[in-house]
Amino acid sequence: MKRIKFYLDFDGTITQNDVVDLILDRFADKSWQKVEKEWQEGKIGSRECLTRQLKLVKASPEDLKKLCGEVAVDPHFTPFLNLALKMECKVTIVSDGFGFVIRNVLERHLSDYPDILKSIPVYSNEIEWTGSGVKAVFNSPDLCRHKCANCKPEVIKNSAWPDDTVLFVGDGLSDRFASQIASLTFAKGKLLQYCKDNELAYEAYTDFGDVQKWFLKNYDSLKSRYAIQPSA
Numbered sequence: 097m098k099r100i101k102f103y104l105d106f107d108g109t110i111t112q113n114d115v116v117d118l119i120l121d122r123f124a125d126k127s128w129q130k131v132e133k134e135w136q137e138g139k140i141g142s143r144e145c146l147t148r149q150l151k152l153v154k155a156s157p158e159d160l161k162k163l164c165g166e167v168a169v170d171p172h173f174t175p176f177l178n179l180a181l182k183m184e185c186k187v188t189i190v191s192d193g194f195g196f197v198i199r200n201v202l203e204r205h206l207s208d209y210p211d212i213l214k215s216i217p218v219y220s221n222e223i224e225w226t227g228s229g230v231k232a233v234f235n236s237p238d239l240c241r242h243k244c245a246n247c248k249p250e251v252i253k254n255s256a257w258p259d260d261t262v263l264f265v266g267d268g269l270s271d272r273f274a275s276q277i278a279s280l281t282f283a284k285g286k287l288l289q290y291c292k293d294n295e296l297a298y299e300a301y302t303d304f305g306d307v308q309k310w311f312l313k314n315y316d317s318l319k320s321r322y323a324i325q326p327s328a
């Protein structure tokens with residue numbers, strides 16, 4: 097059955113800040129920024145980037161929980177979520193960040209909606225505590241061709257049918273491969289420029305209020321207008 101499926105980035109999209117950057121900023125040796133630059137310049141994939149960056153982090157689970165408690169969520173996120181699920185769209189979170197952070201932030205933010213929380217699959221990386229620090233753990237043993245930590249287009253291809261309408265919402269460089277295969281991408285930040293430069297199908301947005309408005313306005317025509325890109 098043809099369905100509309102939303103795939104949402106987490107850091108900087110659902111949250112107002114990139115929580116991975118916050119963790120590194122607060123708890124890592126500042127050489128993490130050099131690694132970040134290598135990734136931004138396309139010299140390394142996100143898997144190598146996160147592996148090297150997390151080796152620079154010294155933080156306890158309590159430290160990270162406390163930081164998660166400071167993270168602000170887009171105020172339009174919960175209304176959007178309620179609407180999308182009410183309209184029988186599947187909503188999935190696909191993140192190149194860490195499950196520990198995502199669960200922590202969402203459990204707090206959606207504490208009034210336990211059923212919604214349970215209904216949203218989350219695909220992400222994991223963080224593990226070692227004797228002296230932390231390390232990044234990846235769910236897929238195989239490296240994709242982009243060398244992603246968590247390959248967003250792979251997640252989409254493995255969980256959407258070819259005739260589903262895939263709506264992706266993101267903000268950053270880790271979203272660029274997903275936007276290549278999405279039927280339509282809601283883009284802000286660096287992702288917006290990327291979508292423009294590469295002439296992808298996109299809508300600029302500021303927050304989930306914009307996504308919701310667009311969705312309500314275009315719902316009737318949506319299923320016929322967009323299809324997942326078959327060749328990507």
Ligand SMILES: [Mg+2]
Pocket residue numbers: 105106107108109114266267268
């Ligand atoms: Mg992001």
Ligand SMILES: [Zn+2]
Pocket residue numbers: 240241242243244246247248249273
């Ligand atoms: Zn990839």
